[in-house]
Amino acid sequence: xxxxxxxxxxxxxxxxxxxxxxxxxLDARIMAEVATLPAHEPGGVGAAVRWLARPLTLxxxxxxxxxxxxxxxxxxxxxxxxxxxxxxxxxTPAAAxxxxxxxxxxxxxxxVLVSPDAKxxxxxxxxxxxxxxxxxxxxxxxxxxxxxxxxVPGRHRYAFIVDGVRWIADPTAPPAPDDDFGSPGSxxxxxx
Amino acid sequence: xxxxxxxxxxxxxLAVTAVPSVAQDARLARRLDAATYAQVQGELDSARLAGLxxxxxxxxxxxxxxxxxxxxxxxxxxxxxxxxxxSARRALGETSTTAELEGGASALRAGADSAxxxxxxxxxxxxxxxxxxxxxxxxxxxxxxxxxxxxxxxxLAPASDEQLVMFQRxxxxxIALGAPPIAAAAVRMTGVTGLTSGDAAPGPQAxxxxxx
Amino acid sequence: xxxxxxxxAVLVRRVLAGDTRAYSALVARHRVRLTRYAVRMLGDPADxxxxxxxxxVRAFRSLKRxxxxxxxxxxxxxxxxNRCRTIGGQRGxxxxxxxxxxxxxxxxxxHPEDRAAWRExxxxxxxxxxxxYREAFVLKHVEELSYEEMAxxxxxxxxxxxxxxxxxxxxxxxxxxxxxxx
Numbered sequence: 001x002x003x004x005x006x007x008x009x010x011x012x013x014x015x016x017x018x019x020x021x022x023x024x025x026l027d028a029r030i031m032a033e034v035a036t037l038p039a040h041e042p043g044g045v046g047a048a049v050r051w052l053a054r055p056l057t058l059x060x061x062x063x064x065x066x067x068x069x070x071x072x073x074x075x076x077x078x079x080x081x082x083x084x085x086x087x088x089x090x091x092t093p094a095a096a097x098x099x100x101x102x103x104x105x106x107x108x109x110x111x112v113l114v115s116p117d118a119k120x121x122x123x124x125x126x127x128x129x130x131x132x133x134x135x136x137x138x139x140x141x142x143x144x145x146x147x148x149x150x151x152v153p154g155r156h157r158y159a160f161i162v163d164g165v166r167w168i169a170d171p172t173a174p175p176a177p178d179d180d181f182g183s184p185g186s187x188x189x190x191x192x
Numbered sequence: 193x194x195x196x197x198x199x200x201x202x203x204x205x206l207a208v209t210a211v212p213s214v215a216q217d218a219r220l221a222r223r224l225d226a227a228t229y230a231q232v233q234g235e236l237d238s239a240r241l242a243g244l245x246x247x248x249x250x251x252x253x254x255x256x257x258x259x260x261x262x263x264x265x266x267x268x269x270x271x272x273x274x275x276x277x278x279s280a281r282r283a284l285g286e287t288s289t290t291a292e293l294e295g296g297a298s299a300l301r302a303g304a305d306s307a308x309x310x311x312x313x314x315x316x317x318x319x320x321x322x323x324x325x326x327x328x329x330x331x332x333x334x335x336x337x338x339x340x341x342x343x344x345x346x347x348l349a350p351a352s353d354e355q356l357v358m359f360q361r362x363x364x365x366x367i368a369l370g371a372p373p374i375a376a377a378a379v380r381m382t383g384v385t386g387l388t389s390g391d392a393a394p395g396p397q398a399x400x401x402x403x404x
Numbered sequence: 405x406x407x408x409x410x411x412x413a414v415l416v417r418r419v420l421a422g423d424t425r426a427y428s429a430l431v432a433r434h435r436v437r438l439t440r441y442a443v444r445m446l447g448d449p450a451d452x453x454x455x456x457x458x459x460x461v462r463a464f465r466s467l468k469r470x471x472x473x474x475x476x477x478x479x480x481x482x483x484x485x486n487r488c489r490t491i492g493g494q495r496g497x498x499x500x501x502x503x504x505x506x507x508x509x510x511x512x513x514x515h516p517e518d519r520a521a522w523r524e525x526x527x528x529x530x531x532x533x534x535x536x537y538r539e540a541f542v543l544k545h546v547e548e549l550s551y552e553e554m555a556x557x558x559x560x561x562x563x564x565x566x567x568x569x570x571x572x573x574x575x576x577x578x579x580x581x582x583x584x585x586x
Contacts, residue, residue, distance in 0.1 A: 008576075008577055009573050009577070012526050013546055015523055016530070019439060020370060020449070023449075026435065027428070027431055033461050034424060034427055039422045039424045040421070040468065126252075129251070130259075131258070143428065153291050154290065154294055155294045155325075155326055174333055174334065174364065176333075180252070180261075180272065181261045182259075187329075189295070362450055
């Protein structure tokens with residue numbers, strides 16, 4: 001079949017190849033969800049069996065080759081990279097910021113910040129007297145920090161403090177433009 | 193009313209609100225310098241006398257303290273918020289909840305008109321306005337002009353809070369993906385069940401858009 | 405070696421070894437191209453975002469089943485293609501964001517609106533195609549895959565794919581040549 005190309009098709013394709021604008025918070029949301037999943041387990045019998053089953057291309061004698069294969073497989077089983085299983089203090093069910101509807105007078109909101117290089121992350125807002133020591137986030141997998149907080153109905157302003165000094169707004173939440181003090185902040189609203 | 197009666201009433205009001213104010217005083221005293229503390233207390237006393245909620249004012253002062261703001265700036269912020277809460281109460285009514293007043297204050301600060309808030313109250317006389325006010329303020333924060341945002345939210349007032357939340361999230365996502373804010377809000381309004389803007393219609397269009 | 409410098413195979417193996425953080429580099433690396441496909445297929449940015457998030461999370465969950473980590477990109481893309489088919493089928497594309505509705509060209513106004521209107525017309529025309537024609541067109545002419553790659557991705561035969569691409573092109577020409585003449 002003749003290949004279908006002409007100037008119009010080329011123009012259409014060129015226009016469609018322009019990448020549409022991205023939601024800057026999408027990566028963070030993806031990793032926040034990935035962070036709630038169990039990490040993959042390194043090594044394991046299955047992996048070793050698959051490794052052994054692959055053809056080897058070592059130029060050694062057959063007997064030496066088999067011995068080498070078995071030895072390396074055993075080493076892999078023993079020294080695989082094991083991830084730290086961080087305990088994440090999450091209350092379920094929890095929702096992401098924005099506007100939420102309360103259940104029985106309160107709503108549990110999960111605050112998440114992806115910040116792989118941070119050493120500490122804390123949450124400050126009008127629900128904890130903007131106290132930098134009151135609500136630390138817990139580090140989960142993949143540099144995602146999180147904490148779940150119960151909020152009463154109303155409009156709550158908040159921010160994250162990274163490493164005790166850097167105030168940042170929540171990239172996944174509406175901004176709080178009515179700031180009197182020149183620092184970035186975000187808003188979460190819990191409906192009655 | 194005589195001066196002595198005025199003083200008695202003021203003293204009674206202060207006494208009634210004294211218990212929570214002691215707790216507020218302690219939080220402020222720990223975080224503010226003496227001069228700022230005294231001035232903020234003055235603002236809180238005025239707010240109490242006017243019947244306005246004081247917790248939002250305390251939180252605004254504590255926010256300033258956390259951000260190491262200068263005393264005068266903290267006092268100005270508290271004073272400004274008190275004014276916004278009073279304006280919100282005039283627009284939304286005397287029986288408004290603290291959450292509604294805070295939402296109204298944010299909407300007014302964002303540029304919404306008092307008349308729009310009053311119209312919102314009339315559109316939803318027996319239901320809480322916390323969510324619609326939040327949607328209004330958030331739309332403006334995202335770039336929808338205040339009068340347009342107010343018109344959208346007022347016409348969406350009959351919708352449930354769940355529908356309003358979904359509307360706001362969809363608009364937010366669309367804007368983040370590059371849609372002009374007004375267009376995003378207008379299109380998403382047609383997705384709210386039972387409500388139409390009368391403008392953009394959902395579904396495939398019958399004819400192609402005109403190239404200018 | 406910094407995470408960002410590692411190729412896909414290295415990153416996949418690190419994730420499988422328990423280093424979930426390495427997955428964020430894979431997301432950052434592939435998200436742009438996958439966004440383009442999802443938005444072009446589904447039209448609605450919210451649907452596209454859902455498809456993207458689903459695809460990346462599913463890929464993480466089933467990463468052990470990626471038989472050749474060096475071909476992670478193609479494996480991930482297949483997951484996204486299937487997610488787009490599912491979401492597109494469920495939603496029936498009921499609501500499409502028309503990005504340029506608010507733009508009303510005025511006499512004497514310079515040309516930026518022309519480009520926006522042309523893009524809007526293309527998006528409109530693409531949305532009018534049957535899903536399998538649209539899929540074939542986007543994979544062939546936007547993502548620039550070979551028919552062999554498309555066959556592996558979609559499970560359809562090469563002849564069928566060529567027919568779909570041809571029909572898609574014919575329909576787009578019909579729909580858009582009128583716009584061009586306007």
